[in-house]
Amino acid sequence: MTSTVHQGQKPKLGVAEMRLKNNRLGMTIFQISWIMVFLALIVVNWQLRFSYNEWPPAGVAPFDPLLPSAATLSLLLSSLLIKRGLDALRAQSPRGFLMRWRGAMALGIAFMAIIVYEFASVSDAAMATQYGLTMRLMTGFHFVHALAILAIIIRVYRSGAAGRYSGDEHDSWAVEGTAKLWHFVTVAWIMFYVVLYWIR
Amino acid sequence: MATIAVPLGAQGEQQETEALRRPALSEYLRWSVDHKIIGVQYGVAAFIFFIIGGAMAMLIRLELWTPDLDVMISGAAYNSLFTIHGTIMIFLFIIPMWAAFGNFVVPLQLGAKDMAFPWLNAFAFWLIPPAAVVVLLGYFVSPAEAGWTSYPPLSTLFSGDGQTLWALGAHLLGISSIMGSINFIVTIFNMRPPEMTIWRMPLLCWAVLATSIIAVMATPFLAGALTLLLLDRVAGTTFFDAAGGGDVLLWQNIFWFYSHPAVYIMVLPGMGVLSEVLSVHSRKPVFGYRMVGLSSMGIAFVGFTVWAHHMFTSLQPELRIPFMITTMIIAVPTGIKMFSWLGTIWGGKIRFTSAMLFAIGFLSLFVIGGISGVMLAALPFDIHVHDTYFVVSHFHFVLFGGSVFAVYAALYHWFPKVTGRMMNERLGRIHFLFTYIGFLFTFFPMHVVGMLGMPRRVAVYVEAFQPWNQLISFSAFVLGFSSLIVIYNVIKSYYHGPIAGANPWRALTLEWQTTSPPPATNFVDDPIPFEDPYGYGTEASAAYLDAVDEAFSGAAPAEGGGH
Numbered sequence: 139m140t141s142t143v144h145q146g147q148k149p150k151l152g153v154a155e156m157r158l159k160n161n162r163l164g165m166t167i168f169q170i171s172w173i174m175v176f177l178a179l180i181v182v183n184w185q186l187r188f189s190y191n192e193w194p195p196a197g198v199a200p201f202d203p204l205l206p207s208a209a210t211l212s213l214l215l216s217s218l219l220i221k222r223g224l225d226a227l228r229a230q231s232p233r234g235f236l237m238r239w240r241g242a243m244a245l246g247i248a249f250m251a252i253i254v255y256e257f258a259s260v261s262d263a264a265m266a267t268q269y270g271l272t273m274r275l276m277t278g279f280h281f282v283h284a285l286a287i288l289a290i291i292i293r294v295y296r297s298g299a300a301g302r303y304s305g306d307e308h309d310s311w312a313v314e315g316t317a318k319l320w321h322f323v324t325v326a327w328i329m330f331y332v333v334l335y336w337i338r
Numbered sequence: 339m340a341t342i343a344v345p346l347g348a349q350g351e352q353q354e355t356e357a358l359r360r361p362a363l364s365e366y367l368r369w370s371v372d373h374k375i376i377g378v379q380y381g382v383a384a385f386i387f388f389i390i391g392g393a394m395a396m397l398i399r400l401e402l403w404t405p406d407l408d409v410m411i412s413g414a415a416y417n418s419l420f421t422i423h424g425t426i427m428i429f430l431f432i433i434p435m436w437a438a439f440g441n442f443v444v445p446l447q448l449g450a451k452d453m454a455f456p457w458l459n460a461f462a463f464w465l466i467p468p469a470a471v472v473v474l475l476g477y478f479v480s481p482a483e484a485g486w487t488s489y490p491p492l493s494t495l496f497s498g499d500g501q502t503l504w505a506l507g508a509h510l511l512g513i514s515s516i517m518g519s520i521n522f523i524v525t526i527f528n529m530r531p532p533e534m535t536i537w538r539m540p541l542l543c544w545a546v547l548a549t550s551i552i553a554v555m556a557t558p559f560l561a562g563a564l565t566l567l568l569l570d571r572v573a574g575t576t577f578f579d580a581a582g583g584g585d586v587l588l589w590q591n592i593f594w595f596y597s598h599p600a601v602y603i604m605v606l607p608g609m610g611v612l613s614e615v616l617s618v619h620s621r622k623p624v625f626g627y628r629m630v631g632l633s634s635m636g637i638a639f640v641g642f643t644v645w646a647h648h649m650f651t652s653l654q655p656e657l658r659i660p661f662m663i664t665t666m667i668i669a670v671p672t673g674i675k676m677f678s679w680l681g682t683i684w685g686g687k688i689r690f691t692s693a694m695l696f697a698i699g700f701l702s703l704f705v706i707g708g709i710s711g712v713m714l715a716a717l718p719f720d721i722h723v724h725d726t727y728f729v730v731s732h733f734h735f736v737l738f739g740g741s742v743f744a745v746y747a748a749l750y751h752w753f754p755k756v757t758g759r760m761m762n763e764r765l766g767r768i769h770f771l772f773t774y775i776g777f778l779f780t781f782f783p784m785h786v787v788g789m790l791g792m793p794r795r796v797a798v799y800v801e802a803f804q805p806w807n808q809l810i811s812f813s814a815f816v817l818g819f820s821s822l823i824v825i826y827n828v829i830k831s832y833y834h835g836p837i838a839g840a841n842p843w844r845a846l847t848l849e850w851q852t853t854s855p856p857p858a859t860n861f862v863d864d865p866i867p868f869e870d871p872y873g874y875g876t877e878a879s880a881a882y883l884d885a886v887d888e889a890f891s892g893a894a895p896a897e898g899g900g901h
Contacts, residue, residue: 174558181592188585268582271576
């Protein structure tokens with residue numbers, strides 16, 4: 139895979155550097171790995187479409203993409219703010235970090251509120267078919283992840299508010315890792331959003 | 339011809355005090371983040387499940403001694419018996435067993451002090467006991483009957499509540515496997531010594547890397563499939579129920595997209611073990627090192643494109659030929675390994691140690707399993723023997739003749755490093771003899787009864803098959819007995835085996851360049867790997883090994899009477 143990276147003799151890394159390097163690679167591999175579950179659910183959605191002559195099935199009104207699009211925009215902005223917050227922390231501006239993360243949390247919660255509303259308002263006609271079932275499966279599965287990672291964001295935010303992180307990258311892996319998890323939630327949602335609302 | 343001056347000389351004095359100071363047995367029962375402890379925890383737990391699963395296999399063979407239903411109460415009881423046998427052997431024995439050797443050996447081979455994420459490592463192991471309790475509890479409460487593959491609608495409409503617990507347990511085991519694999523990949527990429535490029539890495543590490551890549555990419559699909567199964571069972575969804583617009587083939591697609599690559603999770607580390615053992619015990623460099631390493635990656639890659647060959651009888655006809663072709667292609671990287679192993683031992687100074695015997699046993703048996711695999715890949719033949727004992731024979735040849743023989747080879751090879759004492763070689767040879775003969779006469783005749791038409795997963799059969807089945811059952815009991823020999827050998831050798839010393843096999847990989855068992859930090863100083871992990875037979879390697887022997891010679895006899 140990355141054989142060239144390790145060519146040549148490099149000095150041995152210190153403990154803190156090694157830990158950061160391990161954390162970063164571990165997070166990347168986790169992201170590549172766990173996105174496969176979301177892909178599996180897309181495959182599920184895709185294969186179940188073949189049970190029907192048309193999609194959405196006859197007699198079922200297609201989902202209105204308006205609110206979900208707003209939710210997606212909200213999540214994208216939230217993810218962007220999370221990244222900007224990390225940048226602010228790195229630039230030695232803890233207040234900028236906290237401010238942006240507050241915005242990110244608010245936008246994230248807005249996203250989740252819309253998703254809950256969408257989940258709850260699937261019609262009975264849709265629920266009698268795989269159109270509604272797979273929609274609830276996918277949004278529900280994604281929601282569980284969003285909720286868990288939002289909890290992590292809140293926890294890291296509180297640590298940040300208590301002044302636990304300096305701008306040094308060895309000292310703020312929790313912030314960086316959490317941001318990466320939120321990006322993961324964002325990417326996973328965008329895949330679902332396209333499949334659920336735009337591919338007919 | 340880089341440095342052969344081994345920087346270990348200064349360690350002698352310190353080593354002496356640490357020699358053969360083994361962890362207390364109670365440490366193995368506690369939470370520990372030491373990869374060596376965790377490796378043994380994995381290994382012992384997996385072996386216990388091997389014995390439980392093996393006892394169930396004995397019951398299966400007892401039932402099949404006569405054509406009638408006599409040992410089990412009902413056909414359903416028989417169904418749940420082979421279901422739990424398969425589940426235990428795959429999820430609780432083979433996969434954790436390779437995590438055992440991976441955990442113990444890989445960081446040592448890389449000259450690292452531990453895995454990249456020690457806490458995660460321990461957590462991954464400690465998910466296994468609760469998962470096992472959940473799965474086994476299911477067996478005693480209201481057992482799953484749908485086989486380890488759990489096809490709906492058997493697993494949704496007919497199986498008992500044990501099926502739900504089965505799915506929960508498998509979920510936990512999958513998560514454990516993903517966490518363990520992330521750990522292996524990061525360890526192998528980041529924690530090698532600066533001198534060890536990826537092309538100088540021992541082949542076990544290559545194999546564990548390929549295995550881990552498969553595990554992180556494929557296991558999430560199992561998680562997806564199990565989530566759907568659980569929802570169908572407890573939440574009233576109809577993903578697998580055609581009456582509600584679902585599709586039973588959905589399970590087969592998602593499940594095999596995980597489970598076919600998973601068979602390589604079960605055998606690739608064994609192939610890595612084989613490269614180590616064959617090279618060390620025949621004193622020759624691995625033939626075609628790069629090709630062996632890359633063929634592991636090739637198997638991992640092609641393994642993702644063959645899953646639907648499990649579904650030849652249920653798949654859309656036009657998709658069968660492409661999957662038949664990819665399935666046959668996977669014989670190419672496997673064949674590369676076979677030839678390079680033969681090239682490795684060809685003309686070597688072979689020492690028929692127990693480890694070597696089991697490795698050669700793997701070679702001869704795995705090639706049979708591989709050939710029957712290519713036969714099964716051929717669509718016309720597969721349709722003929724689908725769901726017969728031919729299939730049972732095929733996968734036991736690759737999973738027992740392959741994986742279990744490699745587990746035994748690894749056990750005899752690394753036991754001295756783990757415990758500081760040698761295994762009894764005479765018992766090892768007797769063990770090999772019983773295992774090999776028992777295995778061959780258990781599973782080879784299954785090819786024949788399979789082609790004659792005996793279906794798998796049935797408790798009653800046509801009377802004409804009885805002589806064959808009695809031969810198979812008798813041999814299976816011999817095979818079952820053989821595992822008692824190795825248990826006795828392990829316990830006896832743990833307390834009374836001869837002191838091993840640092841490097842009893844005179845092997846070049848780094849795990850042997852420290853005391854047996856290694857100290858808590860694995861190495862006192864950062865070890866310097868030899869320029870080629872398999873460079874046997876050169877003066878430089880002899881000098882390196884002599885220097886290692888000298889550095890640790892004070893340590894070996896210091897223990898004497900044994901603690």
